Amino acid sequence: MSVLLDPLVKAVRSRVVSGLDYVELRADDVVETSIELRESSIESVTRRFECGHSARILKSGRWGFAVSDGMRDVSETITEAVKAARALSRTAVSDTSLHGVKPVKMDVPSKARIPLNEVDLAEKVSYLTSICRNATKADRRMTTTKASYSDITGDRVLVTSEGTEVRQSLSHAYLKTSASGNTSGRLVSARDEIGTVTRGWERFTEDGSGDKIVERLARKARLQMDGVSCKRGTHPCVISPKVSGMLAHEALGHLSEADLFAAGAFNGLEGARVASEVVTMVDSPWIEDGFGNITADDEGVLPKTVILIDKGLIGAQMTNREWATRLGIEPTGNARAQSYRVPPLIRMRNTYFERGDVSLDEMLEDKKFGYYCVDVSGGQAESNSSFQVSIQECYEIVKGELGRPVRSLAISGVATKSLALIDGVGKDFDFESSYCGKLLQAMPTSDGGPHLSFKKGGVVFGGSA
Amino acid sequence: MPKECATETAVLHVLDEVGASARRQKVAEFDAYAICTRTRRVTVERESVSSADSIMATGLHVRVCVDGKVGGASCNEFDRRATAECIDHAVRIANLMESDKRWSGFPSSSKKYPSVSGLYDTSVASLDVPVMSMMAEEMVDGARSVSKDVSAPYGAVESTGRTVGVTNSSGMRSVMSETELQALICCVAGSGESISPDCEESGQSRSCDLRVDKIGERAGWIAEKSTHIMDAKTEECDVVFSPMSLGAGSDGLLNVVLSEAFSGQNTHQGISFLSGRLGEPIWSEHVTINDNPLLSGRCGSRPFDDEGVAAQKTRLVNKGTLVGYVWDSYHGSVSGEGSTGNAVRDLSSGTVGAAPLCLQVMPDRGSMKSLIESVDHGYLVWGCQGSHTSNTETGGFSFVASPGLLIKNGEVVGGVRGSMVSGNVTDLMKNVERVGADVVDFGSALMPSILFRNVKITTG
Structure with a gap:
C-alpha cells in the first residue's frame, strides 16, 4: 500500500470528479534536512517533515486549484478546487483545453548510490565544517565562511483523471558556500554552488568534490581582493560555459517559454534569424548530472528535447499541455511545479548552447582589449529580451592574452541584438546548477554551453560593483 | 466559527x-x-x-x-x-x-x-x-484605459x-x-524593437482599501511611456528611483541590501558594510531610517517578533548618522546589545536571525512627480533588473534600469533600453538629494521615491 498513491487514486475514481474536464492530483511526503554554518560553527540544523496534497481541476474551461496539508480528505480538496473554478466571474477565460496525452504509469526510483537519508547528520556537518575551515585556511584574509546545505528525500506522486500515475523517489541536494574577507578596508565576498537531483551523497564526496569547492572559493575570493575595476561600457569579450549557460537561460530560455513568448520580444519573429548559423540552443530533459533532469513532467507528459534556436533561427517553444493546444503543437514536457503547493508552470530543464569548433585561444588571440567572464552569481531576464548577469570571476584580455583579474561586476544586453554579435562558438562544454525563479516558484535547472566570443556592442559592462 | x-x-x-x-x-x-x-x-x-x-x-x-x-x-x-x-x-x-x-x-x-x-x-x-475576480478585472481595465496598445500578460489578486x-x-x-x-499586475506595450520591458506594479494593504484600478493605470502608464525609445549615454547624472524600485521585497534595491546590512547578526560577524560604523555620519542628512513595526494598519506591523519578543521602533539612521542595528535574542545576547524584537524565523532552513521587520525610510515632501520636475536631465528607475544579485555584504550593485525612463526638463519623455546603474549603496545614499512623501507599503518596507545625484549610468 502506498501512503500517497492510494488516497489519490481512490479520490480520482470517486464521484466527486464527475463532470470535470480534467483532474490532476499531486502529493509529496518528504523530509528536508537543512544545515547552516557560519564561521565554521553550526548556526542551525533542522529536519522538516512535509506531507500534503493538491488538486488542480479544469471545469468548463476554467482552472481551480486547492491545497491541503496531510493526506486526509482528498475528495474535499477536489471539491474546494471545483468551488474556486465555479466562482470565477463570467468574464474569466473559459476556452482553456488541454492537449491529449497517452496516460503513463511510472515508478521512478532514485539513482542515488549513497542515499541522502542514510548518511548521518554528523557526517554531513563534518563535511561542511571542513569546507568552511579549509576555505579560511586557504587565505588568511578570508574572515567569514558560510555554508547552506539542504537535501530533500521522499516520494512525489502525480495522479490524473486520464489514468496517469507517476511516483518518483526524490533525491535533491544543494550546497551553497561563500567566503568573505577584508582587504585594505574593502569588503569582498565570493560564492560557490553545487547540486544534484539524481545522485546521492556521492555527489559531494567523490572526485575530491569538497577540496574543489575550497579551491574555487579561495580562487574567486583572491580575485576579488586583488582585482581591478572594470571599465564601464561595451567591449569585445569571451564568456565561459557557465556564463554562456546563464545567457542561454536568462536571455533566450525564458523568452522561449510559450507563456512568455506570446508577450515577449520573440513574438511575431517565429523562424526569424536572431543569430549567426553557428548558434544552436536546446532545452533538454536529461543530461549527465543535470540539475534540471526530469523523467516525466508534472502534467504526466514524457519530456522531449526542444530546439529553441536552430542554426541562428528562432525555433520551437517550450510548452505545457494548455499552451500546446493553443499553439497546435505537441506538448514538450516543460510543466514543472516546485511542490504540490503550487500549480505547474512552463519551466526550463537543462538549457544550453550546442558546441562549435573554435578554441579558447583562438577566441582570445584577436582581441586587443576586452574581458573574459568566467563565473556568475545570478541574473535576470525581461520579456523584451533584456538580460542582466552578475559576474564574480573575470579577467582583462590584453593583446590576446589574459591579464589582470577584475572585481565583481554585472553585464547586460538585449538578446535580440547581442546574439547577432557572437563571432565564435567554442568546442568545449560545461554547465552550472542553480535554482530559477518564476512567479515565486524556485526550480532546479542546469544552464551551460561552450565558450562564446562576442564582438564589441554585444555585451555592456556596468562597472565593478 | x-x-x-x-x-x-x-x-x-x-x-x-x-x-x-x-x-x-x-x-x-x-x-x-x-x-x-x-x-x-x-x-x-x-x-x-x-x-x-x-x-x-x-x-x-x-x-x-x-x-x-x-x-x-x-x-x-x-x-x-x-x-x-x-x-x-x-x-x-x-x-x-x-x-x-x-x-x-x-x-x-x-x-x-x-x-x-x-x-x-x-x-x-x-x-x-x-x-x-472583479477586482482583477478592474485592475486590467485600469491598465488598458491608458492605451489599447497596453496588454497585461499576468497579474493576481490575493x-x-x-x-x-x-x-x-x-x-x-x-x-x-x-x-x-x-494585487500585482505586469503590463507590456509595443512590439518588435519598441516593445516595453515587463512593467510591474503592485499594492498591498491590511484592509480592502486598495485602488486596484490605479495599480493597473500606473503599470499601463509606464509600459506605454517605455515604448517611446530614447537614447541614453554613459554618464553620471540625477536619477529618481520609484518606491517600487527601492522597496519591493524581492528586488527593491534598498530593501534587498539594507535588510541584511542592518542585521546585528551580520554586523557582529563583520559581513555587513555597516559593521563598526555606529555613530558615524555615513549618508546624506536627508536620510532617516527606522525599523518600525508599530504603525497602525501597515503590512509589516506586528506586536511581537518570531521569538515572541515585543516588537519596537528602532532608529537606525538619524539624519545620515548610523545609530542602530536590529537584534534577535541570541545575537543580541552574544553582542551584549540585547534583543530589539527583530527575530525572523525561516521555517525551511530552521534559522532564526535578525532582520528589520518594517524598514521605514522617513518621507520628506512632494510626490515622485515633483522630484521628476526638479530634474533637467536624468533618468527615472521604475524597476531594478538583477538587483537581487547585489552584494549585501559589500553594498555593491550593478543592475539594469528596467523599466528605465529618460527625464528631460522635468518630464518623462520615453524609455531607455539596457541602461545599467552601478555603484555602492553607501555612495548612493551619500548622494540623496530629496526624499519624497509618496510612501508605498511593501510589507517589509515603507518606501518613498528618492532623488539621487551623480548616479553612474552605463550604456552600450
Whole structure:
C-alpha cells in the first residue's frame, strides 16, 4: 500500500470528479534536512517533515486549484478546487483545453548510490565544517565562511483523471558556500554552488568534490581582493560555459517559454534569424548530472528535447499541455511545479548552447582589449529580451592574452541584438546548477554551453560593483 | 466559527501540544512557532482571469536546548503524532551538536506587547473569489484605459488570513492574527524593437482599501511611456528611483541590501558594510531610517517578533548618522546589545536571525512627480533588473534600469533600453538629494521615491 498513491487514486475514481474536464492530483511526503554554518560553527540544523496534497481541476474551461496539508480528505480538496473554478466571474477565460496525452504509469526510483537519508547528520556537518575551515585556511584574509546545505528525500506522486500515475523517489541536494574577507578596508565576498537531483551523497564526496569547492572559493575570493575595476561600457569579450549557460537561460530560455513568448520580444519573429548559423540552443530533459533532469513532467507528459534556436533561427517553444493546444503543437514536457503547493508552470530543464569548433585561444588571440567572464552569481531576464548577469570571476584580455583579474561586476544586453554579435562558438562544454525563479516558484535547472566570443556592442559592462 | 477564531484555536492548540509533548519527553528548554494561513488567489493571464486558488497551510517549527546544545525540526501538520516527532527529532539533532557556551536561553515574556491596531480586517478575510475576480478585472481595465496598445500578460489578486503563535519554556505564549490583500499586475506595450520591458506594479494593504484600478493605470502608464525609445549615454547624472524600485521585497534595491546590512547578526560577524560604523555620519542628512513595526494598519506591523519578543521602533539612521542595528535574542545576547524584537524565523532552513521587520525610510515632501520636475536631465528607475544579485555584504550593485525612463526638463519623455546603474549603496545614499512623501507599503518596507545625484549610468 502506498501512503500517497492510494488516497489519490481512490479520490480520482470517486464521484466527486464527475463532470470535470480534467483532474490532476499531486502529493509529496518528504523530509528536508537543512544545515547552516557560519564561521565554521553550526548556526542551525533542522529536519522538516512535509506531507500534503493538491488538486488542480479544469471545469468548463476554467482552472481551480486547492491545497491541503496531510493526506486526509482528498475528495474535499477536489471539491474546494471545483468551488474556486465555479466562482470565477463570467468574464474569466473559459476556452482553456488541454492537449491529449497517452496516460503513463511510472515508478521512478532514485539513482542515488549513497542515499541522502542514510548518511548521518554528523557526517554531513563534518563535511561542511571542513569546507568552511579549509576555505579560511586557504587565505588568511578570508574572515567569514558560510555554508547552506539542504537535501530533500521522499516520494512525489502525480495522479490524473486520464489514468496517469507517476511516483518518483526524490533525491535533491544543494550546497551553497561563500567566503568573505577584508582587504585594505574593502569588503569582498565570493560564492560557490553545487547540486544534484539524481545522485546521492556521492555527489559531494567523490572526485575530491569538497577540496574543489575550497579551491574555487579561495580562487574567486583572491580575485576579488586583488582585482581591478572594470571599465564601464561595451567591449569585445569571451564568456565561459557557465556564463554562456546563464545567457542561454536568462536571455533566450525564458523568452522561449510559450507563456512568455506570446508577450515577449520573440513574438511575431517565429523562424526569424536572431543569430549567426553557428548558434544552436536546446532545452533538454536529461543530461549527465543535470540539475534540471526530469523523467516525466508534472502534467504526466514524457519530456522531449526542444530546439529553441536552430542554426541562428528562432525555433520551437517550450510548452505545457494548455499552451500546446493553443499553439497546435505537441506538448514538450516543460510543466514543472516546485511542490504540490503550487500549480505547474512552463519551466526550463537543462538549457544550453550546442558546441562549435573554435578554441579558447583562438577566441582570445584577436582581441586587443576586452574581458573574459568566467563565473556568475545570478541574473535576470525581461520579456523584451533584456538580460542582466552578475559576474564574480573575470579577467582583462590584453593583446590576446589574459591579464589582470577584475572585481565583481554585472553585464547586460538585449538578446535580440547581442546574439547577432557572437563571432565564435567554442568546442568545449560545461554547465552550472542553480535554482530559477518564476512567479515565486524556485526550480532546479542546469544552464551551460561552450565558450562564446562576442564582438564589441554585444555585451555592456556596468562597472565593478 | 469565524475563520480568525478557527485558525487561532488551531495555533493555540498546537502550541499547547508542544508544551505537553516536551514535558512527556522531559525536554526542559524549548520554543515553538506555529503558523496557519488561508490564502485565496485569482490569477490573470492574457488580460483575463484564468484560475482561482484556495490554499490552506500550516507550519510548526520547534527548537529544543539540551545541555546548551540546540536542535530544531519542523513539520506541516498540527496533530499530536507530528508534534511529538518534531520534538523527538529536534532532541536527536541537539544531541549531535556541541554545547554552545554563549547560549543564554529562550527569551522570557517580561516585556508587555505594544498595542498595534489595524492588523486584521474581516472584510479581507471573507473576500470571496467572485469579488476578487472583479477586482482583477478592474485592475486590467485600469491598465488598458491608458492605451489599447497596453496588454497585461499576468497579474493576481490575493487575500490572506494568517494566525501566528509563539511559545517557549520561559513562559512565552503569544498569538496574533492578521490579514493582507495584495494585487500585482505586469503590463507590456509595443512590439518588435519598441516593445516595453515587463512593467510591474503592485499594492498591498491590511484592509480592502486598495485602488486596484490605479495599480493597473500606473503599470499601463509606464509600459506605454517605455515604448517611446530614447537614447541614453554613459554618464553620471540625477536619477529618481520609484518606491517600487527601492522597496519591493524581492528586488527593491534598498530593501534587498539594507535588510541584511542592518542585521546585528551580520554586523557582529563583520559581513555587513555597516559593521563598526555606529555613530558615524555615513549618508546624506536627508536620510532617516527606522525599523518600525508599530504603525497602525501597515503590512509589516506586528506586536511581537518570531521569538515572541515585543516588537519596537528602532532608529537606525538619524539624519545620515548610523545609530542602530536590529537584534534577535541570541545575537543580541552574544553582542551584549540585547534583543530589539527583530527575530525572523525561516521555517525551511530552521534559522532564526535578525532582520528589520518594517524598514521605514522617513518621507520628506512632494510626490515622485515633483522630484521628476526638479530634474533637467536624468533618468527615472521604475524597476531594478538583477538587483537581487547585489552584494549585501559589500553594498555593491550593478543592475539594469528596467523599466528605465529618460527625464528631460522635468518630464518623462520615453524609455531607455539596457541602461545599467552601478555603484555602492553607501555612495548612493551619500548622494540623496530629496526624499519624497509618496510612501508605498511593501510589507517589509515603507518606501518613498528618492532623488539621487551623480548616479553612474552605463550604456552600450
